[in-house]
Amino acid sequence: MTMKKIALFAAFALAAAVLVMGCEKSYKKANPDEVAKAEKAAQVQKTAEELKAKQEAEAAKAGPPIEQHSPATDPDCWGKADPQAPPKTFAVGAWNVEITENYKLRVVNADPAKPLTLGAVTDIKTAIEANLKNLAYFIDEFKKAGVSAIVISGDLAEKLDEYKTVLDVFGQSGILTLFIIGNRDKKEDFTAAANELGAKYPNLINMNRIRLADLGAATIVSLPGYYDPNYIHNPPGCPYNPIHLGDVKKLVEGAKNPVVLVSHGPPRGMGKDAIDQAVEAGNVGDPKMAWLIGEAKIPFGIFGNIHEAGGKAVGADMQNVVKPDVPSDKLYLNPGPADSDPWNMNDGSRSKGMAGLFKLEGGKASYKILRVK
Known part of the structure; x- marks a missing residue:
C-alpha cells in the first residue's frame, strides 16, 4: 500500500x-x-x-453579627440561668418534671425512643366566647391524639383578665403547656397572669423564663417576642435582639435531642407558599432567624403571627409546602390562627380557627392541621 x-x-x-x-x-x-x-x-x-x-x-x-450585640436583657422577656436556684420537681400527669437554674425544664421519665406529639396553638388574640369554644375543641382533639404537651407561640390575649381566662383553660386541661409572648401581647399583663396561673397550675410553663424544655424525643427552645420593634403593638413588649439569637444558638448547641424552635414570628422564607407570606407585603419573616436556623442546624420549628400563611409547614428550603403526615428531616410549621375571626388564607380557604398536631419520631417530624368548621 x-x-x-x-x-x-x-x-x-x-x-x-x-x-x-x-x-x-x-x-x-x-x-x-x-x-x-x-x-x-x-x-x-x-x-x-x-x-x-x-x-x-x-x-x-x-444589623451586625450576633456576637457584636450586648443589650440589657429583660427577665420578663428572656429568662437567664440562675445557678444558685434550687431544683424544683413536680408531676404533670404521668410525667415527672424537674426545673433547674430557673431556666431549664426536663421530663425526667421521658423516653427519647418513644414518639412525641405536640399540640400547636397560636394567635388566640382575645378571650371572647367563640375563641374559648375553639380552644375547648382543640384541647379535646389534642387529648384524642394523645399529645404530650401543648405549645402556644404567642398572642394569647389583650388584657389581664383575658390572659387569666385563656391560661385557666389550658391549666384545667392538665396537659403540659409551654407558652411565649408575641408581638401583640402586653408584657405586664402577660407576666402577671403567667405568674398567678402558673402558681395555680403546675402544667403551665412560661417559656419567656424557662428557655429550654427537654421532653425526650425533642427539646423545645424558645425565642420569645418579635424581631421588628415597629410591630410591637403594646410597647415596650419584647422586641428581641441578635444577642437573644446568640442565646438560642448556645441552647441548641447544648441540647441532647432534636430541637423544636418556638417563636411567634416565622423565619424569612421565599415565595408565595412560605409560612411568612403576608398579603401585599410578601415574605416578612425574620432573616436573622432564618440564618440562625441554618447556622445552628435547627431541624424543626413552630411559629405563628402571619395568619394568612398558616395551615401548613415548609421544609429546609423555606418555600415549598410539605404535605401533612409526611415525616421530614426538616419541618417548620405555622398552624394558623386559633382566633375565631374569619380569615382568608393564602391557599384559598377561610379560617374560623386553626391549630396543629406536630409529631416527632425517629428524628423526623410530621404535622396535621385542625380546623374549626
Missing part, C-alpha cells in the same frame, strides 16, 4: 471514530430521563443557592 493510500485510510478511520463518538454523545444528550434529572438537580441547587444568598444579604442588612 502506498503512503498516500495509508494516509487516506487513516484519515477515514479517524473521521469514522469521531462520527461514532459524536453519535454516542448526541444519544446521551437526547436521553430524556437523564436530561430531566440533570435539569431538576440544577434547579434544586440554584434554588438553594438563591435562598442562602437572599437570607445572608437580608441578615446583613438587619
Whole structure:
C-alpha cells in the first residue's frame, strides 16, 4: 500500500471514530430521563443557592453579627440561668418534671425512643366566647391524639383578665403547656397572669423564663417576642435582639435531642407558599432567624403571627409546602390562627380557627392541621 493510500485510510478511520463518538454523545444528550434529572438537580441547587444568598444579604442588612450585640436583657422577656436556684420537681400527669437554674425544664421519665406529639396553638388574640369554644375543641382533639404537651407561640390575649381566662383553660386541661409572648401581647399583663396561673397550675410553663424544655424525643427552645420593634403593638413588649439569637444558638448547641424552635414570628422564607407570606407585603419573616436556623442546624420549628400563611409547614428550603403526615428531616410549621375571626388564607380557604398536631419520631417530624368548621 502506498503512503498516500495509508494516509487516506487513516484519515477515514479517524473521521469514522469521531462520527461514532459524536453519535454516542448526541444519544446521551437526547436521553430524556437523564436530561430531566440533570435539569431538576440544577434547579434544586440554584434554588438553594438563591435562598442562602437572599437570607445572608437580608441578615446583613438587619444589623451586625450576633456576637457584636450586648443589650440589657429583660427577665420578663428572656429568662437567664440562675445557678444558685434550687431544683424544683413536680408531676404533670404521668410525667415527672424537674426545673433547674430557673431556666431549664426536663421530663425526667421521658423516653427519647418513644414518639412525641405536640399540640400547636397560636394567635388566640382575645378571650371572647367563640375563641374559648375553639380552644375547648382543640384541647379535646389534642387529648384524642394523645399529645404530650401543648405549645402556644404567642398572642394569647389583650388584657389581664383575658390572659387569666385563656391560661385557666389550658391549666384545667392538665396537659403540659409551654407558652411565649408575641408581638401583640402586653408584657405586664402577660407576666402577671403567667405568674398567678402558673402558681395555680403546675402544667403551665412560661417559656419567656424557662428557655429550654427537654421532653425526650425533642427539646423545645424558645425565642420569645418579635424581631421588628415597629410591630410591637403594646410597647415596650419584647422586641428581641441578635444577642437573644446568640442565646438560642448556645441552647441548641447544648441540647441532647432534636430541637423544636418556638417563636411567634416565622423565619424569612421565599415565595408565595412560605409560612411568612403576608398579603401585599410578601415574605416578612425574620432573616436573622432564618440564618440562625441554618447556622445552628435547627431541624424543626413552630411559629405563628402571619395568619394568612398558616395551615401548613415548609421544609429546609423555606418555600415549598410539605404535605401533612409526611415525616421530614426538616419541618417548620405555622398552624394558623386559633382566633375565631374569619380569615382568608393564602391557599384559598377561610379560617374560623386553626391549630396543629406536630409529631416527632425517629428524628423526623410530621404535622396535621385542625380546623374549626
